[in-house]
Amino acid sequence: MKEHLxxxxxxFFIIVTCINVAMFVLGSILAPxxxxxxxxxxYPIFYAALASIPTFxxxxxxxxxxxxxxxREVLGMIIVMALLFVVMFGGRPITHEIIIIAVSVAVxxxxxxxAVNAITWxxxxxxxxxxxxxxxxLQENAGVEE
Amino acid sequence: MTSTDKVMDLEVSVIAADKNEYxxxxxHEVDERIGEIVRFVKLRQGNIEGIREGEKYSVPIRDxxxxxxxxxxTFLYMKGGVYESGRRLYDLEEVMEPYHFVRISKSIIxxxxxxxxxxxxxxxxxxxxxxxxxxxxxxxxxVPDVKKKLKGESV
Numbered sequence: 001m002k003e004h005l006x007x008x009x010x011x012f013f014i015i016v017t018c019i020n021v022a023m024f025v026l027g028s029i030l031a032p033x034x035x036x037x038x039x040x041x042x043y044p045i046f047y048a049a050l051a052s053i054p055t056f057x058x059x060x061x062x063x064x065x066x067x068x069x070x071x072r073e074v075l076g077m078i079i080v081m082a083l084l085f086v087v088m089f090g091g092r093p094i095t096h097e098i099i100i101i102a103v104s105v106a107v108x109x110x111x112x113x114x115a116v117n118a119i120t121w122x123x124x125x126x127x128x129x130x131x132x133x134x135x136x137x138l139q140e141n142a143g144v145e146e
Numbered sequence: 147m148t149s150t151d152k153v154m155d156l157e158v159s160v161i162a163a164d165k166n167e168y169x170x171x172x173x174h175e176v177d178e179r180i181g182e183i184v185r186f187v188k189l190r191q192g193n194i195e196g197i198r199e200g201e202k203y204s205v206p207i208r209d210x211x212x213x214x215x216x217x218x219x220t221f222l223y224m225k226g227g228v229y230e231s232g233r234r235l236y237d238l239e240e241v242m243e244p245y246h247f248v249r250i251s252k253s254i255i256x257x258x259x260x261x262x263x264x265x266x267x268x269x270x271x272x273x274x275x276x277x278x279x280x281x282x283x284x285x286x287x288x289v290p291d292v293k294k295k296l297k298g299e300s301v
Binding site for chain 1: 268289
């Protein structure tokens with residue numbers, strides 16, 4: 001549970017950062033003259049919390065293979081996208097402008113999803129390298145030949 | 147009085163250095179109690195009992211790649227095939243600890259001496275590539291224990 005919580009928190013902060021970047025890029029392109037109040041600082045935190053919900057509550061009882069986990073992650077991403085659309089556009093009529101924003105948001109979610117996984121992969125690669133180095137040392141001490 | 151209640155005489159004798167050491171058991175029947183003693187002696191010699199096609203074999207622990215529990219059965223994965231063990235995974239985890247085995251998920255104990263490399267998987271998990279080409283996953287929950295074990299610390 002502790003490890004799961006740490007993982008969720010790490011992902012949450014990476015998502016907050018990515019959403020900040022996405023808001024800057026999308027805002028600069030779609031509405032460069034838009035001005036916000038202080039509440040704008042809360043949006044990345046709110047949307048990151050929303051995006052973290054599937055990861056926080058979904059925990060497999062058995063060990064999933066990499067393919068199965070990837071499938072679950074993609075499914076989680078689609079759920080997050082649906083949640084965002086409901087929160088952002090729920091009850092509003094579908095206009096040309098909303099479609100453009102929705103497509104931009106969808107693209108951003110995919111990019112953020114890829115970025116989060118790429119960043120965690122890089123961090124985990126370093127851990128894996130350290131673990132492999134410790135493994136080699138342990139095997140050498142135990143007299144195991146390659 | 148049942149056979150498990152019976153008290154065995156115990157005799158230890160010192161033999162000449164040029165002769166092979168041995169353990170000899172005299173019993174009325176080979177029951178569970180005797181089986182337990184035999185398993186213990188084999189384990190002390192680095193062997194464990196494995197069952198394959200109904201036959202019992204003495205399997206060298208250092209040749210085991212990993213041990214997996216599937217549907218309440220425990221399997222020993224070796225280069226030459228798979229053996230079933232009558233023991234539970236948690237029991238084997240304790241027994242195998244001095245032989246560089248470590249629990250990597252709810253259902254797998256791996257022999258660290260048979261691991262070639264460790265690579266990241268998704269979501270804070272890692273994949274161990276074994277010398278036989280197989281891959282087993284280290285669950286996020288067990289990563290700290292594996293790290294400790296790799297540093298030579300007890301888990």
